[in-house]
Amino acid sequence: MQSVRWAFLAFSFVACCSGGLGLTHGAITTSGQVDPSDPATWTSSTTAYIGKTDEGSVTLDAGSTIVWDVNYLGFEETASGHLTASGRDTEWGDGDIYVGYRGNGTVSILNSARGDSDYSYIGYASGSTGHVAVTGTDSWWVTWDLYVGKEGNGTLHITNGNVYGRSTYLGYDPGSTGEVIVTGADANWGHEYNSSLVVGNYGMGRLTVADGAYAGIHYMHIGKQSGSTGEVTVTGNDSRLTCYTSLHVGGDGNGILSIADGGLVTVPGWTYVGYGAASNGLLDFGTGGGTLTTEILVALPTQMTGTGTINTQGLISDIDLTFDSVSGADPTLRFNNGVDRDVTIHLDTGGGSLGAGWRDQGSLTICEGVAVSSRRGYLGYGAGSIGNASVSGADSKWQAIGFSVGYKGSGTLAITDSGAVTVTTYEMYIGQEVGSTGEVIVSGFGSTLTFSDADLYVGFTGEGVLSVFDGGYIDTGYKNAYIGCEFGSLGKVIVDGAGSTWANSRTVNVGDSSTGMLVITNGGTVYDRYGNVGVYSGGVGPHLGIGDVIVSGAGSAWVNSHGLVIGGYSKGTLTIANGGNVMSMSAVLGANGKVNGSNVSSGIVTVVDNGSTWNNSGELLVGDEGVGRLGIALGGAITAGSISINSESLVSIDVGTNSRLTVGEGSGTFTNNGTVRLVAGAAAPAGATFDSPILAGSWDGAGAHEAVGGTWGGTDQIFTVSEVAQGGNEERITIDAAEIQRVLISDEVTGWKLGVSLLPKEESTTMVVRARALIESLQTSLEAHLEPGDEILGGWQIVCAYGFNPAYLSFDLGASYRPEDVTVWEYASGKWKEYEAWDLVCDGGYTSFSVNGFSGGFAVTAVPVPEPGSVALLVGLAACLTWRRRRAGRVLV
DSSP states (O other): OHHHHHHHHHTTOGGGGSSOOOOOSSEEEEEEOEESSOGGGOOTTOEEEESSSSEEEEEEETTOEEOOSEEEESOSTTOEEEEEEESTTOEEOOSEEEESSSSEEEEEEETTOEEEESSEEESOSTTOEEEEEEESTTOEEEESSEEESSSSEEEEEEESOEEEESOEEESOSTTOEEEEEEESTTOEEEEOTTOEEEEOSSSEEEEEEETTOEEEEEEEEESOSTTOEEEEEEESTTOEEEEEEEEEESSSSEEEEEEETTOEEEEEEEEEESOSTTOEEEEEOTTTOOEEEEEEEEOOGGGEEEEEEEEESOEEESSEEEESTTTOSSOEEEEEOSSSEEEEEEEOTTSSOEEEOSSSEEEEEEOTTOEEEEEEEEESOSTTOEEEEEEESTTOEEEEEEEEESSSSEEEEEEETTOEEEEOSSOEEESOSTTOEEEEEEESTTOEEEESSOOEEESSSSEEEEEEETTOEEEEETSOEEESOSTTOEEEEEEESTTOEEEESSEEEEEESSEEEEEEETTOEEEESEEEEEEOSSOOSSOOOEEEEEEESTTOEEEESSEEEEOSSSEEEEEEETTOEEEESEEEESOOOEETTEEOOEEEEEEESTTOEEEEEEEEEEOSSSEEEEEEETTOEEEEEEEEEOTTOEEEEEGGGTOEEEEGGGTSEEEESSEEEEEOOTTSOTTOEEEOSEEOSEEESSOEEEEESEEEETTTTEEEEOOEEEEETTOOEEEETTTOOEEEEEOTTTOOEEEEEEOOOSSOOEEEEEEEEOOHHHHHHHHTTOOTTOEEEEEEEEEETTOOSSEEEEEEOSSOOOGGGOEEEEEETTEEEEOOOTTOEEOSSEEEEEESSOSSEEEEEEOOOOOHHHHHHHHHHHHHHOOOOOSTTOOOO
16 A cells, blocks of 8 residues: 555645554444444454445544454345445545445445545445445545456445545456446546556446546556446536546447547547457547547547547548648648537647558558658558558658558558658568558659668568669668568568669668568669678577578669678578679678577578679688578679688589689689589580689688589689580480580470589499470479469479489570579479579570489479560569569578
8 A cells, every 4th residue: 555655645645645544533333233343443454344244334433543454345145334434534444345245335435534445346246236435525535456346336426525546447347337426626536657447347337527527547448358338428617537648448348438518538648449359439529529638549530429629649540631731730630420520630740640541441641842740650550451651742751750561450651752751769660560561662763761760670570561663762870670570570672773772871681580582673772781681580490580682683782881691590592693783891601500409590692694793802601600502603703802611511603604703803712611513504515615713812621623514624723514415305315424414305295405414423434314204194293383374394304323413404494584483393202392493593595403313303383484575564563562582492472
């Protein structure tokens, strides 16, 4: 009780705290069953009964006082108990009290008397009834938690009196009813800081504040649990109800708040109407009208009746709200259906939150140079809702301390035509909660999304997409960005088009304990200090995160001013293609070791196509504590100050198109404790020679050097491409592996072709290679795994008499496929599964990848390439909308 009493002082309820409890003087009158029979002898250890099996009563007046540990009024079903305290300095308490335990009980506090109790129950058990009346200006009841109708029926009347307590429940259990009436200009019902008032917990609750009375609480729920009903009425001039933190009208149950005839309700925090998915909430202002003043209102027009006024600094609803040159930043809204609704909302933005999408669908438009400020922005607030917002036009702005685009529902934010959005203090979440989806689009030169001191989460626990198009600009400042954050989330960022820019002065994490993708295309640019792809930040289990970055197209760039990690305690991939460029100071592929006993750190980088470059000014580690894979093909180029390959890692270079790895401008140190592999696929000209695909000043380490599809002179650094032995479907092709390392197999029926490149033998070695195009039954079983529209473009069962490890397979697809369009399948142990072709390349005809031995067969599938006129459109749509990079082993959905 001390906390209540001190809070009492803090609320200036000084009158109830003067003096102490004790058996001092005055009159105590008893009648009927009272046990122990003389209340004057009760102590703070006494269990007292007023009406145990029959009727009993105790009356205190003239300054008398009594105490107890527990007091039961109307203990049995047949009993009734009555306690009356009247007059100044007349007091009772201060243990627990049951007013109607199984029977009936009444308590009256009159004429400046005082009651003081710990836990208080009015109508405790099913079938019981209890009633408490606190009457008179200086009459007080101070209690801890109060249950008005726990399982039974309870009422509390405060008539110009005072009640102060902790949390209160009206209609606590199913089947119960609880009612409180606060009436009169001198009536006050106050509660301790951070306490709750629940009107209808599982049962039925009613609260009436009338005739100038006051009630105050921090958290209030009207109809909280499923199946409950709560009704609150505030009526009459100067009748006031204040909820200092939040008000829920209909939590998971049914709630009605009536503000009528000049009544006032004030909520300095959030007011929710119909919070739960199955709840019903209603604001009823009646014909006389009242006023609701709240910081943030979350409600629908259809959840309002009567004629009244709402003053709010924030609004989240299913309406189409526009801020333009006519309405300005602080519009007045009127909801009038001409029948039973005429509610005026004065929206004064700046202190509250704004949003769209509560139960169904809403929109928010900021245009014509209007600047709007809010606490937070919510789009798609409620589960299953849709919220859309647009900020468009020069000087049109939306500033908030934080944003949730897709909070529990689906949200979209479009920033176009030089519009601007600023996040000042907290986070921006795109796809925040489980089941949510969020999308933010920044499009056009002059359109900006700026962060002052806030982190960015794209796919927090939901699904999120952030797109920068046509010269749009994002500046996340000196804070972190996370793409795919918590377990089960999906995040994707697209930066597309010349001038489209994402500037970040700190760290970009792609796949942070979940699945994330960053796509930089067609001249887009991303800047950051550190880049992490495939990150672990506290998750559990072997699959901690998948990060995938694609930098594609001339002028497309990812600039890391410091370090770049591909695979840190997790799996990361980086693909640089079609003239894209990546820059970093130092870099690690497969940075960290084991988590929970599993070696899950894996970093894969492929640089393909002429003009595609990775410029790494410092040390490049291919595998540190984890595993690294580095592939260069089709004219791609990598430079590094120095390179080190650990024992589990691999560097592979396709020599057929002058792909090159340069270390320290040709004079740096190349340390190989793993494997360096040079490969020539089916497209390489027979007999061609390629000089120094790796330029380094010094070589170190005990690793292996492999040539696949030709021979490499370790001294002169020259790779010579093998001749080709040809044969047909199921034909046995015999070669001397010391002389020939390439085979080309054709099938006249399907038109498929397969190139097989092998390791050379130092001495004459006869090898037999035979391949059979997939029989119909295997094609049928594979088709069952394909996505709609996918076709089998080639498939073979391959046999080599002496086996080989590794080999390089080239499928002639006869069209210009991209690696992200292709899925590679392996047939092993009688079933098909996707094969992780980490070094997959497409040269416009052949699609090639490495394998380590053959367990049965391989096949390549993809959606057929469309007609040339529609290629650009479909490529653009794929970059914007697809969630899955359809490259074997890299499934994002």
